[in-house]
Amino acid sequence: MSTVLVINSGSSSIKYQLVDPGAGTAVAVGLIERIGESQSHIVHRTDGHTEERRLPIADHGEGLRRLLAMFDAVGPDLTAAGICAVGHRVVMGGRHYDGPVVVDQEVLDRITELCPLAPLHNPANLKGIQVGLALLPDVPHVAVFDTAFFRNLPAAAATYALDREVAEKYAVRRYGAHGTSHQYVSAKAAEVLGRDLADLRQIVLHLGNGASASAVAGGAAVDTSMGFTPLEGLVMGTRTGDIDPAVAFHLERNAGMSVDDIDTLFNKRSGLKGLTGENDLRLVHKMVADGDDAARLALEIYTRRLRKYIGGYAAVLGGLDALTFTAGVGENDATVRAGAVEGLEFLGIRIDPDRNTDRIKEPTVISPDGAPVAVLVVPTNEELAIAQQAASLVPAEAGAGRPAAG
Known part of the structure; x- marks a missing residue:
């Protein structure tokens, strides 16, 4: 072994x-x-x-x-x-x-x-x-x-x-995040579909407490929603995602908030938590079921942002072959998946309601047979991806190590 x-x-x-x-x-x-x-x-x-x-x-x-x-x-x-x-x-x-x-x-x-x-x-x-x-x-x-x-x-x-x-x-550029997951999932999606990765135009939605989208063409990333930091992009559990940067200037000038105060607000007190008081989507769904209007609006904001990125990345890619959901929310939340593709039939994106079940544990196609765009759920496995990348750099004859004393 x-x-x-x-x-x-x-x-x-x-x-x-x-x-x-x-x-x-x-x-x-x-x-x-x-x-x-x-x-x-x-x-x-x-x-x-x-x-x-x-x-x-x-x-x-x-x-x-x-x-x-x-x-x-x-x-x-x-x-x-x-x-x-x-x-x-x-x-x-x-x-x-x-x-x-x-x-x-x-x-x-x-x-x-x-x-x-x-x-x-x-x-x-x-x-x-x-x-x-x-x-x-x-x-x-x-x-x-x-x-x-x-x-x-x-x-x-x-x-x-x-x-x-x-x-x-000051090294300001888009760095992205969750790249290990996006790379693993996009390759796995091609495998599930029996398609050559080099021929696929894909969008991957990594949806957890932190959330990011990527556009992947031929196995290479061509865009991603997280930017200089993981704050940019989608609505997240506690992060704002996209927001006018002038909001920070406004809060500093008119609310007396410091840079650290605004950093904490944007990263830890916003997103779903800022809108509803809860950063767990399971609790947000329960609040919606109980008639909470703030929770209903939060869910609409969350899924609308997803649709915005799906549409934008389909344009960047010049078309779309596969849309894949992954990570905790992406793998387990049928309501979010349905909301994310609502109204996108004009792009060829549809979900089969009978296939779109909660808690999908294996790679699964949830779009109807013959749909122009394959919609999938692919559980991410960043640990396996890290292990495989690490092993790829190690000579096969490398010996096993032993813990140092103490």
Whole structure:
């Protein structure tokens, strides 16, 4: 067996999977959350068994040591698993990376340099890599960037109409996000349809608490809704999505709000939460069913924005062959999917109501037979994508690593 340990290190959490990239399966899945709080929580699942622990975990270093200890105590044995690489999710790769890269000091320096462009994510990603290198020093560590799939967007899509010198000096451009998911899902959609990826014009809607759309032509991204930061684009759980930037000037001048206040408002107190008080669409649907007009309006705003991007990206692509929903909302919310395509029959986009069921767990075509545009639900698997990209950089004869002592 040859496996990849995939680590997604957040500000107060570590998600991890031990993945067999060849078989496309997870051997073990785990989560460490509330790092740095008085009572942290570990969940480790493998071979039908779930093990949970509640104990204080001071920092990510201790968290990763606990992670390795769970493998020792519960399994599978990491030596027998033959780890060939450790794959790390990194949100921001900036203009430097259009694919995965084996971590060395230069890569660490680049990720550090890019922290101001992703202050909530890159520092935590970096911490996970640094601790991982110390605990598993004999295994190649690979950084897989959320932005890589969008690194080579056409200049007309990546460039803002901003003073060129300012944009260049401060690295202002469209970077996108969720790229690992968009790349995986667009390739999987072609496979499900039995079509050559190179011949397909696709739109992918990654709808979770964070949400993004992409236009993909021949397997390459040509546009995406998230921009310089993950704030731009679709309506999200707590983020505004597209908004006139002059709103920030207005609030600073007339409401006395600071830059930090406005940042918090736009990123954490807006979107569905700002409109309804709830950022979970399941609760928004319940509010709509109970007759809440604010929730009904929020759902209309949410789906209208989706239709706007679908129409716009169909124009960018010069037509459309496939529209794919993915991520938590995209995979599980039939109402949102139906609302997203309502009125788009003129583009050849239709959904079969009998196929559009909640909680679709396998890649499924939900458009009617013979429809001009295939509409699909494809569950995303970013961990598998990271594992496969990491394994692609590692020589087949690379030996398995062992955790360092301590």
